[in-house]
Amino acid sequence: MRRLEPAALRRRTQAPSLESLGYAGLSAACREHSSQFAPEPETATDERSGLPIVYSPARAGRMGRPEGECVVCDELTCPAVDVLELPGGDRAWLTPNLYPICYPFETHQPASGIHLVHWSSLFHARGLHSAGEAGAAAILGQLARAEGFLLHHAPDSFPDTGEGHRGHVGIIKNRGRRVGGSVAHDHQQIMHMAMAPREPPLTVGMAPRLLLDTPEELVVERAHGLCTTLVPHAMSRPLHAFIVPHGPPVGWLHHLEADVLSAVATATAHLCAALDELMTEQFGEPAWNLIVHTGAGCAPLIEARPFTQPLGGYEHLGVWLSEETAAASAGRLRGAVRERSKA
CATH class of the missing domain: 3.30.428.10 (HIT-like)
Known part of the structure; x- marks a missing residue:
């Protein structure tokens, strides 16, 4: 069964946990690995719905990898910044998103933030959909911990949103190309941003x-x-x-x-x-x-x-x-x- 080898993940691990990096270190990692595909710093707001609009011309080129290729199994993702061992020796891990919707600009901008990908398994055909109870709990637990880390460790350039939080978090999962899933290897996404989702x-x-x-x-x-x-x-x-x-x-x-x-x-x-x-x-x-x-x-x-x-x-x-x-x-x-x- 096709997979990313554990040794390859170890080689491509920049930090074992978000806590070991800190928010500033995580921001630096995102700038190091995804700066060439950063979104435009300015956003707009739809005058009818109030929806925020982010502009990212770089994302237009992210679709359409050849059949049989996988950026995860082929070791083409950004390095890992948080790694969790799952039951059976599997792993779940976080990386900066190569094509971020928000980005840690050096000076605070409307589109400022951090965009991470949460990979669910080393195996190409496995993931959250195939996980047993213990595995699913570990996967969602890692995502919950990342959510808390981002909200509680963001700098004061992000708005105070109460309960010790700064900024806003958006968590999604896209499954399939017709709904924005450009990578088949199972994953979720978590984004910490200054702007509030609608x-x-x-x-x-x-x-x-x-x-x-x-x-x-x-x-x-x-x-x-x-x-x-x-x-x-x-x-x-x-x-x-x-x-x-x-x-x-x-x-x-x-x-x-x-x-x-x-x-x-x-x-x-x-x-x-x-x-x-x-x-x-x-x-x-x-x-x-x-x-x-x-x-x-x-x-x-x-x-x-x-x-x-x-x-x-x-x-x-x-x-x-x-x-x-x-x-x-x-x-x-x-x-x-x-x-x-x-x-």
Whole structure:
């Protein structure tokens, strides 16, 4: 099975942990390895939606590697800045993103920040979607620790966002080329930035409503009684789903209790595998995004947005059309998750 050899990862490790580097050292590592592909320092704001816009002409050249090549297995990524041993001798690690959306400019700019890639496995065909409970908990735990490190160690050039945090964190997963996944080797992304993403504030207070208002037919899984995977009643696209931790909202992954974070990790691994299976059966390949909604008043929430339908003109006008009911999507996901959890 194709993989990055552990010895190769050791050779390409700049630091064993983010803590050993510090925020300044991490910024220097990002400047050293991704300066040629940095975004434009200035941003814009869409006057209708309020969405921030980042300009990165360099990213236009990142797609389309030849079939059979892998930047991870072929040792072409930036060096590792945080390495974690997983069950079975596997590894998860963080690197600077070669094509960052935000960047540690020498002087603070609207697009200032740090953009990291979180690789889930040495093996090309493995990752979060194939991880067992212990492996999934370790992978998500490393991501949560990175989230906390970035928020708690950022310099005072980043805005004070409360609870000892500076700046904002955005965590995503792109699975498939149709949804921005330019590298097939399993990974997540975490970005620390001065500008605030638009989506998380819109989900404040959403978690308790989802848990209270979702009928049983829309529940996909309850992981260890600590979180629920569900399809929202107002589903805008087939297979759209949320993972909702139980209890009061704590805002960020690194604020979740260890047992809740572990349950969320299990649910995330099951949902990723289910989406891969169902979309490959229907479309020949997976194409979905995972978004982690964090911030004051968030649960946090993990949202899966599959590319199961293209956007049409009416969607751009503001009227959504879904080609499947929420109950049908929940049933398909539930069946796939049950099969995955038996494995």
